[in-house]
Amino acid sequence: MDVLSLELAVQGVVVGWVEARRCFVGPSPAPLLSKLELAVVAAAGQEARSSNRARKTAVRDLLRFGAYKPTGRAKPASEYLLREAVEGRFPRINTLADINNLVSLETLLPISLLDVEAAGGCAFRVRRGREGEAYAFNASGQEISLRDLLLVARLPADLPCASPVKDSQATKTHAGTRRALGIVYAPCAYAAEAKAAAARMAELMARFAAAEVSWGLLGGEREH
Structure with a gap:
């Protein structure tokens, strides 16, 4: 199996990452769903906390660059998930998701x-989007403009495949996914949180997706 590589070509950003190999994707078992339910209840009850507002602002500032403005439908995906939790519509999909x-x-x-295999290789770069770059983010073919947006590109073609707002439909995980890559985006001030998030994902993937995992942080930490 080829070794995964990830480059960080953006300043002011830290990236937590977790690779899951030989994973199983299926309906989430009861213990995982229980953890999800507890997180939904906690998030809904703590939405207005000042620390949460500060983090949301910091993440938006991370995405605010050049022509890209993280407002409306262009907000980070984490804000969408928080809204769904507050409004009682939080999705349940499968183990990895x-x-x-x-x-x-x-x-x-x-x-x-x-999905690493769907990406056609195991080398990736985190960078800002360029003029004219876009990809479809759902099965109906709706596109997101990637100009100046923080994103992940697959190498050597340097084609965008994921972002903190919406991931590309072409490389989304599915029931047949056996090798997956998770990317946690954070401002440098939240490096510890990004590292903890990668470790948490790795632990959950090993437990609930029967995966072999490795993880780390780009921006000063070693791999595990």
Whole structure:
């Protein structure tokens, strides 16, 4: 199996990452759903906390760059998940997606999740989007403009495949996914939180997705 590589080509950003190999994707078991339910209840009750507002602002500031403005439908995915929790519509999908959403909700940090094999390689770069770049983010073909947005690109083609707002439909995980990559995006001030989020995802993936995992933080920490 090829070794995964991840480059960080953006300043002011830290990236937590977790790789899950030989994973199983299926309906989430009761213990995982219980953790998800507890997180939903906690998030709904703590939405107005000043620390939560500060983190949401910091994440938005991370995405605010050049032409990109993180407002409306362009807000980070973590804000969408928080809103769904508050309004009682939090999604339950499958093991990998539920783990991703659980950790994002717990930390209020946006997290991408992609299928490494669908990406066509195991080398990736975190960078800002360029003029004219876009991808479809759902099965109906709706597109998001990626100009100046923080994103993950697959190498060597350097094609965007994920972002803190919406991931590409082409590389989303599914029932047949056996190798997945999670990317936690955070401002440098939240490096400890990004590291903890990656470790949390790795622990949950090993437990509930029968996966072999490795994880780390780009921005000063070693891999595990």
